[in-house]
Amino acid sequence: MARVLSIASSDSGGGAGIQADLKAFARCGAHGMTAIVALTAQNTLGVTSIAEQSPDFVRDQIRAVLDDIGADAVKTGMLFSSAIIEAVADELTGRGLPLVVDPVLVASSGSRLLLPEAVATLTGLLFPLATVVTPNLPEAQALTGLDTEDRAVLAQRLVEMGAGAALVTGGHGAIPADHLFDGRTHLTIPVPRHEVAATHGAGCTHSAALAAGLAAGLPLADAARRASAIASDAVANGLADIGKGDGPVHVLYCLRGDDPPAPPGMGGLRPPISPPRGDGAEGAPPPALR
Numbered sequence: 001m002a003r004v005l006s007i008a009s010s011d012s013g014g015g016a017g018i019q020a021d022l023k024a025f026a027r028c029g030a031h032g033m034t035a036i037v038a039l040t041a042q043n044t045l046g047v048t049s050i051a052e053q054s055p056d057f058v059r060d061q062i063r064a065v066l067d068d069i070g071a072d073a074v075k076t077g078m079l080f081s082s083a084i085i086e087a088v089a090d091e092l093t094g095r096g097l098p099l100v101v102d103p104v105l106v107a108s109s110g111s112r113l114l115l116p117e118a119v120a121t122l123t124g125l126l127f128p129l130a131t132v133v134t135p136n137l138p139e140a141q142a143l144t145g146l147d148t149e150d151r152a153v154l155a156q157r158l159v160e161m162g163a164g165a166a167l168v169t170g171g172h173g174a175i176p177a178d179h180l181f182d183g184r185t186h187l188t189i190p191v192p193r194h195e196v197a198a199t200h201g202a203g204c205t206h207s208a209a210l211a212a213g214l215a216a217g218l219p220l221a222d223a224a225r226r227a228s229a230i231a232s233d234a235v236a237n238g239l240a241d242i243g244k245g246d247g248p249v250h251v252l253y254c255l256r257g258d259d260p261p262a263p264p265g266m267g268g269l270r271p272p273i274s275p276p277r278g279d280g281a282e283g284a285p286p287p288a289l290r
């Protein structure tokens with residue numbers, strides 16, 4: 001089983017961050033592991049407080065995971081401060097692991113998730129280690145300082161800034177498409193936009209699925225296509241009724257909560273996944289993983 005480590009922060013509301021990453025890893029059939037750098041008190045309306053962990057404790061979590069279990073890929077999400085980024089970069093340097101850097105700057109609800117002074121640390125220390133960076137459109141504009149919606153231009157500049165490749169995601173702006181540039185080739189991945197009030201965690205889900213794809217050995221372009229399909233699907237099935245704000249995406253929509261009780265003799269375990277009921281209630285099948 002592919003092993004993927006997320007170095008990111010907790011969302012108490014269960015929609016984004018570490019919680020979204022673990023669900024996306026499960027969706028991709030990967031073993032998910034975590035190094036939590038900050039805890040957020042958060043719901044669908046916003047972030048009310050943030051408790052940063054010490055850089056040493058972040059190092060301990062990364063070492064505990066990598067020195068025993070190992071990983072086939074790593075992703076980073078909300079890293080909050082320069083001190084945390086320095087510790088993360090130091091721990092990952094020399095390990096040679098595929099790395100997806102999701103440069104989370106601001107929550108969709110508006111709160112800052114990376115301190116302003118840490119932006120230069122992120123680009124200076126983590127971009128050179130990144131196999132691919134995955135900003136959304138506003139993040140790509142803020143990181144490059146370019147005032148354009150042309151994702152190809154933005155992705156090219158992000159690679160010039162040191163990233164191995166750049167994938168500018170498609171949830172914002174006029175054109176609904178993810179755009180990947182790997183330093184040589186441009187690839188536009190159209191993502192039909194779903195009008196659902198449940199996009200909280202779409203970016204985390206996308207970057208986690210991308211990391212799981214790389215961990216499984218997929219080429220970057222294939223992993224990017226699969227991550228787009230998984231994130232778009234999770235938006236389409238998003239949980240608009242959860243919370244008073246923008247609801248969480250639902251990446252595990254294919255699992256229903258109404259499975260029958262465990263049959264006798266199964267030690268409390270349910271069968272893996274119930275067969276479709278055939279009445280249409282189970283929704284569309286998930287996209288093929290390969």
Ligand SMILES: Nc1ncnc2c1ncn2[C@@H]1O[C@H](COP(=O)(O)OP(=O)(O)OP(=O)(O)O)[C@@H](O)[C@H]1O
Nearest residue numbers: 136169170171191193194201202203206228231232
């Ligand atoms: N409304 C939508 N319909 C379909 N796919 C979407 C929608 N919004 C986002 N996506 C897809 O989800 C992924 C994440 O994109 P997006 O640009 O929204 O990132 P983000 O802004 O970081 O997400 P978040 O909402 O977590 O902040 C991309 O593959 C994108 O194309």
Ligand SMILES: Cc1ncc(COP(=O)(O)O)c(N)n1
Nearest residue numbers: 009010016017107108200201
């Ligand atoms: C812990 C954490 N990590 C990432 C995000 C970004 O997700 P979104 O842009 O959907 O708010 C978040 N809100 N919280």
